[in-house]
Amino acid sequence: MNIYSINITFAQPEHAVYAEQICQLIYESALQRGTGIARRSPDYIAAKILGGKAVVALDGERLVGFSYIECWGHGDYVATSGLIVDPEYRHLGLAGAIKKKTFELARTRFPFARLFSITTSLPVMKLNTRLGYKPVTFSELTDDNEFWQGCEGCCNYDILMRNNRRMCLCTGMLYDPKTPLAKQSWWRPYAMVVKNWFKKVFHLK
Numbered sequence: 019m020n021i022y023s024i025n026i027t028f029a030q031p032e033h034a035v036y037a038e039q040i041c042q043l044i045y046e047s048a049l050q051r052g053t054g055i056a057r058r059s060p061d062y063i064a065a066k067i068l069g070g071k072a073v074v075a076l077d078g079e080r081l082v083g084f085s086y087i088e089c090w091g092h093g094d095y096v097a098t099s100g101l102i103v104d105p106e107y108r109h110l111g112l113a114g115a116i117k118k119k120t121f122e123l124a125r126t127r128f129p130f131a132r133l134f135s136i137t138t139s140l141p142v143m144k145l146n147t148r149l150g151y152k153p154v155t156f157s158e159l160t161d162d163n164e165f166w167q168g169c170e171g172c173c174n175y176d177i178l179m180r181n182n183r184r185m186c187l188c189t190g191m192l193y194d195p196k197t198p199l200a201k202q203s204w205w206r207p208y209a210m211v212v213k214n215w216f217k218k219v220f221h222l223k
């Protein structure tokens with residue numbers, strides 16, 4: 019299997035036929051991981067696809083990956099959610115490519131919004147970090163009730179509510195378009211090489 023044969027694209031209306039399969043993939047993966055997941059109905063997923071708020075990965079006619087975005091707090095925030103890769107297509111870098119495309123979709127459609135994601139998944143944390151997301155407490159995320167109500171289908175919902183929505187098992191991650199990217203000095207990579215060399219030679223920890 020080769021990632022280059024897979025087409026990762028902004029979802030078009032005709033992709034709504036995959037909604038049921040996407041829900042099934044998300045549900046089965048959540049059961050397998052034994053972690054919580056905000057359950058989504060096929061109608062909800064189809065609405066995202068029809069609204070131009072989703073990314074699909076296709077191997078020919080076969081749907082092998084998906085993700086979507088949603089606005090919250092009157093457009094101040096956009097959540098990237100529902101990332102899923104077909105188990106047969108994992109560890110090829112597909113999630114990374116879908117995440118990038120979803121990020122592109124969110125930045126194009128909502129250039130001034132803060133992007134966020136809540137997740138228990140290490141791969142997702144890694145990918146978000148590469149895109150410039152930072153871990154934050156839930157207080158930094160949207161206070162839109164509807165977003166948090168979406169967690170109702172998660173098996174950890176009681177934990178979220180017990181903590182007045184301030185914390186749960188998920189890590190909140192935020193990309194703020196207003197935060198300037200840290201400027202890399204030209205000499206930094208050279209300093210790292212010298213530092214590592216010193217550590218190696220002098221057996222420093």
Ligand SMILES: CC(C)(COP(=O)(O)OP(=O)(O)OC[C@H]1O[C@@H](n2cnc3c(N)ncnc32)[C@H](O)[C@@H]1OP(=O)(O)O)[C@@H](O)C(=O)NCCC(=O)NCCS
Nearest residue numbers: 047101102103108109110111112113114137139140141142
């Ligand atoms: C999480 C998931 C999307 C990753 O898909 P994938 O296509 O296999 O991921 P990639 O190949 O793009 O890998 C991305 C990074 O995560 C790492 N990774 C992938 N699966 C991993 C795992 N099970 N444990 C730890 N790291 C993992 C990869 O090594 C890679 O890191 P690297 O770039 O530093 O090498 C996929 O396993 C999945 O669909 N899981 C079920 C649904 C889910 O958990 N969604 C997230 C809900 S928030």
